[in-house]
Amino acid sequence: xxxxxxxxxxxxxxxxxxxxxxxxxxxxxxxxxxxxxxxxxxxxxxxxxxxxxxxxxxxxxxxxxxxxxxxxxxxxxxxxxxxxxxxxxxxxxxxxxxxxxxxxxxxxxxxxxxxxxxxxxxxxxxxxxxxxxxxxxxxxxxxxxxxxxxxxxxxxxxxxxxxxxxxxxxxxxxxxxxxxxxxxxxxxxxxxxxxxxxxxxxxxxxxxxxxxxxxxxxxxxxxxxxxxxxxxxxxxxxxxxxxxxxxxxxxxxxxxxxxxxxxxxxxxxxxxxxxxxxxxxxxxxxxxxxxxxxxxxxxxxxxxxxxxxxxxxxxxxxxxxxxxxxxxxxxxxxxxxxxxxxxxxxxxxxxxxxxxxxxxxxxxxxxxxxxxxxxxxxxxxxxxxxxxxxxxxxxxxxxxxxxxxxxxxxxxxxxxxxxxxxxxxxxxxxxxxxxxxxxxxxxxxxxxxxxxxxxxxxxxxxxxxxxxxxxxxxxxx
Amino acid sequence: xxxxxxxxxxxxxxxxxxxxxxxxxxxxxxxxxxxxxxxxxxxxxxxxxxxxxxxxxxxxxxxxxxxxxxxxxxxxxxxxxxxxxxxxxxxxxxxxxxxxxxxxxxxxxxxxxxxxxxxxxxxxxxxxxxxxxxxxxxxxxxxxxxxxxxxxxxxxxxxxxxxxxxxxxxxxxxxxxxxxxxxxxxxxxxxxxxxxxxxxxxxxxxxxxxxxxxxxxxxxxxxxxxxxxxxxxxxxxxxxxxxxxxxxxxxxxxxxxxxxxxxxxxxxxxxxxxxxxxxxxxxxxxxxxxxxxxxxxxxxxxxxxxxxxxxxxxxxxxxxxxxxxxxxxxxxxxxxxxxxxxxxxxxxxxxxxxxxxxxxxxxxxxxxxxxxxxxxxxxxxxxxxxxxxxxxxxxxxxxxxxxxxxxxxxxxxxxxxxxxxxxxxxxxxxxxxxxxxxxxxxxxxxxxxxxxxxxxxxxxxxxxxxxxxxxxxxxxxxxxxxxxxxxxxxxxxxxxxxxxxxxxxxxxxxxxxxxxxx
Numbered sequence: 003x004x005x006x007x008x009x010x011x012x013x014x015x016x017x018x019x020x021x022x023x024x025x026x027x028x029x030x031x032x033x034x035x036x037x038x039x040x041x042x043x044x045x046x047x048x049x050x051x052x053x054x055x056x057x058x059x060x061x062x063x064x065x066x067x068x069x070x071x072x073x074x075x076x077x078x079x080x081x082x083x084x085x086x087x088x089x090x091x092x093x094x095x096x097x098x099x100x101x102x103x104x105x106x107x108x109x110x111x112x113x114x115x116x117x118x119x120x121x122x123x124x125x126x127x128x129x130x131x132x133x134x135x136x137x138x139x140x141x142x143x144x145x146x147x148x149x150x151x152x153x154x155x156x157x158x159x160x161x162x163x164x165x166x167x168x169x170x171x172x173x174x175x176x177x178x179x180x181x182x183x184x185x186x187x188x189x190x191x192x193x194x195x196x197x198x199x200x201x202x203x204x205x206x207x208x209x210x211x212x213x214x215x216x217x218x219x220x221x222x223x224x225x226x227x228x229x230x231x232x233x234x235x236x237x238x239x240x241x242x243x244x245x246x247x248x249x250x251x252x253x254x255x256x257x258x259x260x261x262x263x264x265x266x267x268x269x270x271x272x273x274x275x276x277x278x279x280x281x282x283x284x285x286x287x288x289x290x291x292x293x294x295x296x297x298x299x300x301x302x303x304x305x306x307x308x309x310x311x312x313x314x315x316x317x318x319x320x321x322x323x324x325x326x327x328x329x330x331x332x333x334x335x336x337x338x339x340x341x342x343x344x345x346x347x348x349x350x351x352x353x354x355x356x357x358x359x360x361x362x363x364x365x366x367x368x369x370x371x372x373x374x375x376x377x378x379x380x381x382x383x384x385x386x387x388x389x390x391x392x393x394x395x396x397x398x399x400x401x402x403x404x405x406x407x408x409x410x411x412x413x414x415x416x417x418x419x420x421x422x423x424x425x426x427x428x429x430x431x432x433x434x435x436x437x438x439x440x441x442x443x444x445x446x447x448x449x450x451x452x453x454x455x456x457x458x459x460x461x462x463x464x465x466x467x468x469x470x471x472x473x474x475x476x477x478x479x
Numbered sequence: 480x481x482x483x484x485x486x487x488x489x490x491x492x493x494x495x496x497x498x499x500x501x502x503x504x505x506x507x508x509x510x511x512x513x514x515x516x517x518x519x520x521x522x523x524x525x526x527x528x529x530x531x532x533x534x535x536x537x538x539x540x541x542x543x544x545x546x547x548x549x550x551x552x553x554x555x556x557x558x559x560x561x562x563x564x565x566x567x568x569x570x571x572x573x574x575x576x577x578x579x580x581x582x583x584x585x586x587x588x589x590x591x592x593x594x595x596x597x598x599x600x601x602x603x604x605x606x607x608x609x610x611x612x613x614x615x616x617x618x619x620x621x622x623x624x625x626x627x628x629x630x631x632x633x634x635x636x637x638x639x640x641x642x643x644x645x646x647x648x649x650x651x652x653x654x655x656x657x658x659x660x661x662x663x664x665x666x667x668x669x670x671x672x673x674x675x676x677x678x679x680x681x682x683x684x685x686x687x688x689x690x691x692x693x694x695x696x697x698x699x700x701x702x703x704x705x706x707x708x709x710x711x712x713x714x715x716x717x718x719x720x721x722x723x724x725x726x727x728x729x730x731x732x733x734x735x736x737x738x739x740x741x742x743x744x745x746x747x748x749x750x751x752x753x754x755x756x757x758x759x760x761x762x763x764x765x766x767x768x769x770x771x772x773x774x775x776x777x778x779x780x781x782x783x784x785x786x787x788x789x790x791x792x793x794x795x796x797x798x799x800x801x802x803x804x805x806x807x808x809x810x811x812x813x814x815x816x817x818x819x820x821x822x823x824x825x826x827x828x829x830x831x832x833x834x835x836x837x838x839x840x841x842x843x844x845x846x847x848x849x850x851x852x853x854x855x856x857x858x859x860x861x862x863x864x865x866x867x868x869x870x871x872x873x874x875x876x877x878x879x880x881x882x883x884x885x886x887x888x889x890x891x892x893x894x895x896x897x898x899x900x901x902x903x904x905x906x907x908x909x910x911x912x913x914x915x916x917x918x919x920x921x922x923x924x925x926x927x928x929x930x931x932x933x934x935x936x937x938x939x940x941x942x943x944x945x946x947x948x949x950x951x952x953x954x955x956x957x958x959x960x961x962x963x964x965x966x967x968x969x970x971x972x973x974x975x976x977x978x979x980x981x982x983x984x985x986x987x988x989x990x991x992x993x994x995x996x997x
Contacts, residue, residue, distance in 0.1 A: 362587065381623055382616035388548070391612075391656075395550065398660035399667070406660065410653040417649055421626070421642065429630040429638050463548065 008060035008069045011051040011077065012117055018044030019110035026103030034095070034103045038088050041106040045081050045088075045113070052077050057472065066127050073121040075324065075473035076252050079331055080116045083244045084109060086335045086451075089444040090342045091237035097347045097439075100146045100235055112138035112245065119249040125174055125184040125210075128253055132170070132217065135246060136163045142241075143234040155233025162226040166216030173209025176202055190260035207271060210257070218250035220312065221282040224305050228293075231301035236350070239297060240338035243304045248327045251311050256477065259318045275316055276405055282309030283412035290419045296352045299419060300337055303378060306412055310393055313405055319396035320474040321467065325459070326393055328466060329377075329385035332455030336374035339448045343367050346439035357423060359432030364440065368427045370449045377456045379420040380413050385459035485541050485556045488524050488570065489603045491517060496596035504589045511581065514592040518573040518599065525570040532563055534957050537964035539609060548612070551663055551673030556607040560961025561742055561812060564954060565606045568819045569732050571939070573599050579827055579936045580724040583834055584632060591632060591724075598624035598728060605736050611659050611675040614744070615652070618736065622648055625725065625733065633720040640713075640720035647713040651700035658696035662748075665689075681747045681968070687755070694752035697745040698760075704737030707760075707797055708767035711790045718786035719839075723830030726782070730789050730826060731819035738796050738815055742808070742965070746800070750969045753801070760801050765894050767794030772901030776908070781832070781839045784909055785825045788865065788902065792818050795898045798891060799880035803969055807883020808962045809955055814876030816954070817864070817947065821873055824861035824940045828854070831933055832913070835926045841912050845919035851928045855914050857937045862910050864944045866903045872947035 022037050031037065052074045061068040069077075087109060095101045111134060118131030140163065144156025178184055180203030181192035192203060215223040231239045258271065283306050290302035307330060314323035344351045344360075344367075351357075361368030377384035390413065394406045459466060495517040502510055533540060539557025547554045558566060577595060584591045601621025608614035622645055630641035662680055667673050669683065685693070703710040714734075718726050746753050753760075771791030778784035796818065799811035831854060832847070833839050848855035860871070867873040877899060885892035918924060929937070947954060 376623060382619050387616070387619070392550075394656070395660045395663060398657065399664040403657070403661070406657055410657055414646065414649055414653055418642070418646060421645060425630060425638050425642070428627065429641075467549065 005060075005062035007055065008062040008067055008121075011048045011055075011069070012067075012114055012121075014044055014047045014051060015110050015114045015117065018047075019107045019114065022110065023104060023107035026107065031103065034101055034106070035092065037103045037106045038092055041088055041110055042085060044110060045085050049078065049081050052081075059476065066124050067118070067121055068123055069121050070476035071473040072252075072256075072476050073117075075470065076120040076248060077117050079248050079324075079327060080113055080245055083241060083248075083331055083335070084113045086331075086339070086448050087237050087241040089448045090240065090335070090339050091235070092444045093442050094235065094237055094342050094345070094445075095145075097345060098146065098235065098350070099148070099348065102145060105142070105145060108138045108142050109241070112142065112241070116245050116249045120252045123186045123256075125177070125186065125189070125257075129167075129170060129174065131249075133167065135249070136167065136217075139163070139242065139246070142238045143230055145235050145238065149233070151233035152235070153233075155230045158226050158233075159230045162216060166213045166223070168213075169209050169216070170213025173206045173211075173213055176206030176209060178206075180206055186256050187260075189257070204270060207257075208274065211254070211271075211275070214250050214254050215278070218247050218254070218308050218311075219305050220278050220308055221285045221305065224282070224286070227305055228298045228301040231304070232295060232297045236297070236338060236342050236345075239301075240335055240342075243300070243334045243338065244327075244331050247304070247308060247311075248331075251308075251315065251323060251327065254312075255315050255320060255323055258315055259320065272316065275312060276402070279309050279312035279316060280405055280408045282306065282312060283409055284309075284415075287412040287415040287419075291415065293419070294354050296341060296354060296357070296423065299354075299423075300334075300341070303416065303420070304334070306416060307378075309412065310390060310409060313397050313402065313409055314393045316405070317393075317397040317400040317402055319393060319400075320477065321470050322389075322392040322396050324470045324473065325463065325467065326389040328470075329389040329456065329459050332452040332459065333374050333377045333386055336449055336452035336456065337371065337378065339445050339452065340367060340371035340374065343440060343442055343445050343449075344438060346437065351436055351438075354423065354426055355433045356436055357426040358430040359427070360436075361424075361428035363432070363436075364438060366446075367438075367440065370453060372424050372427060373453060373456065375420040375423055377460070379417040381417075383457075383460050385456040385463075388460050388463065483543050484524065484527060485543055485558060485607050488521055488528075488566070489556070489600055489607060491521050491524070492573075492596040492599040492603075496593045496600075499589060499593050499596070502589060504587075507588055510589055510592055511577065514596060515574055515577050517596065518570070518577060521599070522570040522574060525567055528558060528563065529567060529957070532558070532957055534560075535960055537960040542609075549673075551610075551666070551675040552612040553610050553676065554613060555610040555676060556604075556613070557609050558607060560958035561965065562606045562739065563957055564812065564816050565732070565735055565739060566603060568735075568816055569599065569602050569606070571943075572727065572731055572819070572823055575823075575827075575936045575939060576724040576727050578932060579727070579830060580722070581932055583723050583830060587631065591628070594624040594627050595724065595728075598628070602728075602732050602736070606739060609677050611662065611677060611680065611744070614677075615656060615659060618652060618740075619649075621733070621736070625729065628725040629717060629721045632722040632725070635720070636716070637720045640716040643713045644717045647703055647710070648700075651703040651710075654696040655700035658693045661689075661693060677744060677747070685749070687751055690749045690752040691755065694745060694749035694756065697740070697748070698756075701737040701740035701745055702763075704740065705734055705793050705797060706737065706790065707763050708770055708790065708794070709763075711767065711771070714790060715783045715786040718789075718826075719780060719783050723826060723833070726826040726830075727823045730785070731823035734789065734793055735815050735819060738793065738800060738811065741797070741800050742812075746803075747965070747968060753803070753969075757801055757803075761798060761888070761891055764794045764798035764801065765891060767791065768798070768895055768898045769901070772898060772905065775905040776901070778905075779840055779842065781829050781841055781909060781913065782826070784841075784905060785822060785829060788825075788905065789818070789822055791898055791901065792822070792865075795877065795880055795895055798895055799883050802883040802887035803966065804883050804886055805963055805966050806879055806886060808966060809958055810876055810879030810881075810883050812958055812962070813947075813951070813955060814873075814880050817872045817876040817944075820940055820944055820947070821861055821865035824857075824937065824944075825865060827936060827940070828858045828861055831929065836920075836922060841909060843920055844913040844923065845916050846914070847918075847923055847926065848914040849918065850923055850926045853934070854929045857929070857934075857941060858914065859910065860941050860944060862906045864948075866906045867899055870945075870948050872944045872951075875948060875951045 059070045115131045115135030140160045143159045146152035181189045219227040286302045286305035293299040377386035380387045380390050397406045539559045542557035544555045604617030626645050771787050775784050775787035796811045796814050799807040864871040864873045867877045
């Protein structure tokens, strides 16, 4: 297959992004809806191109860009995330005086970065993708440029992100020294050899993990997350919660799962990552208990979920990892979609107190938000439960029982803070009168799609699992 | 398998709940009519189970089994002599509970009915599941509707009570989940296939250390639910705050999920661990019996009195379960049903009083029987049934339980008999202070007697109390075969422990005609 086939999905996205940016610069449409439609169209086109490549694969640039089924499956997750982001942003941006057409262009650019990250076996290319993603993300976080919090978020994200990149690049340099290659299979193989545990290689790997740890917000590299999540426009936050996390874990899995398996004997990486995973789940859950702002609370919930995902990485459970990410996509966008609905022109209501009495006043919104929260808390028969079940079952199978017990404890704590929101929505009298402007059909569309996703994945995930298994089969271990 | 009867019973309430979402919310009659109709239909369908049930067969009947999620997770339901009457109890009580809520629940009626129907699905699923995963799903799913029922329609401290209820229950069940992971993994390592089927799992003989841990995980989840001393503290809170309907279901059916869990899972899966822990467990039960009874004596609130009486009565049930013989087990199941009926009736009576007086404190009442003679009769029957008067159901259950306990350990039995004395004391004393004597409170003079609706709630329970007290064979006859097989399984097991020298921690005991899956 020609190299162009592998480039088509990326070209559609990048082309779309540049076209939108140009349109915004020269045409300056009063309503940005056409630009949003264009972005959706590009995402759909990219999806179609990916579907054509499914189970055939393609590669370009001498294997530097390889669209195997795993990359395609992740791309689909990103595409859905971007489509949801666009839909929930449609009315949000004009209402919050942040209606810039650049938003859609930047979003597509970030998407292209994500796609590059998961489509290359070479760590340098992965780094390039990460940088494309990061630079677009910094701009997206600061989209509300008159807002102090947003500016703080953008600067904080930028500084922390640069730091993380520095770690990552230094780690790559060391890894290259140890493995004489930055192709992931070669790196993994270098750990398997007799001189496997060279200090150089391990140091490099740890630095790379630290770099990614910042990006996917693992404890203790998570400090920036709540501030950025709170300050960024809510649709952008929703995107951050899913997109970069999925991509980061994809890379981490490809990098660590084979290494981990072979380095089980020395088990150094295993132990370090295990401690990080345990800390991530516990610290995030405990901190979330005290949050009064729902956006911050969801930030901590996102960190805790990163801990569960790390458990999946440790037990080498690719299907569990991807299934969790798919479920998380729907739960997270559902929750953030509900947050977006909690607004009217110029105002957002994200304090816990604002949610008092919402369940009675706006029954549909309350019920939908409650479903997503209950799914996040891991109650069956919703998707969140099954996702955790698969991950923890695989971890116990691999003998990671202590980690699973920590994870279950974290789930118990998380049930408290998720259900506390439900308590406010349904069991408290309103503190002040809140009038929402619920004329947001696109947000409701997202909410119902997410509801469908959470139920379908929780009850009948059969086809999705087959799909994910096929995707993972393409991973050369 | 002509008709998926069990699935129909389980999921009809769920379907009705989904339909109810689209009903107009202010049409009270329509909403209640629909929900009542559905629950009555479910009860009627469950009667088919009773009449179609083959008393001679020990294994599960009406079995439905299909693949679901892989990794040994199947949709696998069936009913046997142990679960049959718990299913019937649930479907029987649900219409009565709805009827009793008619005047108590004033706002958000639609949501109330939806949660009630969801709860029914959850409870029935728990009693019917034969797959560990499926069981866990229903077990947890039943938690959510109850959380809302207490939290939205409860009393003043409802939020505290409902969070305590959820977190206590969840703490236990998450450990059970970890144990389920372990069982699944062990089974795979031993056989190369996955199975979470309870019968396959019960055939796995685990080494004692492992059994101990796993039993503790399962046992904790169930002990919290029952609740056994010292895990009972959530119960009085939840009961006092819950609305009448939720209280009835909580006491009558939800607690039974715990004791049923022991019978269906914890004991058959880990028989050796049970045997080792028997003294501890029995002593805990005895403490529960006596402590619950003494606490009930000093309660000022009628509802918390009934709640503590539950702790005491469930202590006896669990003690009988741990007697591990046919009489004890039979008595335990019978007493689970009795407790469901009598405590349900008591909560119903408290609800009737509360709707008139808006208080539940014993000292606010006195001489109510003069004003409400019909109610007085019903209440007295409920009290006597709970106290174990011969001729009523409670007597049969308690005597059979004590018989079983006596056969197992005479000292325990001697101590357990206090439940009869304490029960009579706190119940009759409460009845005397509330219903008899001079009228102490003017408000009582304006109490109307029971309405036809209230009688319609109460009468079926009373009829059943007499029936179960006079003709117990109609019920125990269906349980015999399953219970005998259950006891035989635990007692008759070979003691094949796998020693440490063997690498696999698991071995299998194969009866002549039994085969491992595949």
